[in-house]
Amino acid sequence: EAGVVQSPRYKIIEKKQPVAFWCNPISGHNTLYWYRQNLGQGPELLIRYENEEAVDDSQLPKDRFSAERLKGVDSTLKIQPAELGDSAVYLCASSSLGQTITYNEQFFGPGTRLTVL
């Protein structure tokens, strides 16, 4: 079974440029998460989707960040315009929340390392 797929793996851009990340979750997983991980820190949740609905986007900087999951499968996360402080690893995870009441195990992709110059 394929795991969570993310692309690109690395991205270098200049500040004020736009950038987009793509995630394909594990087949059948209805819940998808985008996290940001700064160097030496644990991941922080940006947005969580249940199917196509964004159910928790309280940590998403909505002035420059946007996300979508149109058909409840793949998702894209966009930053426009990027700032120097956006340099981080952006991780996507998925789970089958709701299909088991006992626990929610999240499976992570390899991440996209963004460098803003």
Place this chain on the structure above:
Amino acid sequence: KQEVTQIPAALSVPEGENLVLNCSFTDSAIYNLQWFRQDPGKGLTSLLLIQSSQREQTSGRLNASLDKSSGRSTLYIAASQPGDSATYLCAVPPGSSNTGKLIFGQGTTLQVKP
């Protein structure tokens, strides 16, 4: 607000040693607790998940314990190997419901020397 702290931030041990990684959280009303492993430049791999009603979980040389009342969890690694070198992260939900959101600690970076 749930906060998660991991001590130590870094640890270096010789191969074969048994070791303990610590995780503490401020709100003890958690639904579960997960331990993850992260290799350099890679995503996170789930190691163990302990539900709030459990005290421990074991997988191979790994044993994770949970003491909700004191807000602590430990990850015990037996007979450490160089391949265990990685960053270990613990994570808990922000409260007692299973919303899927996780709050992570900063991680403990482990180096096992041959």
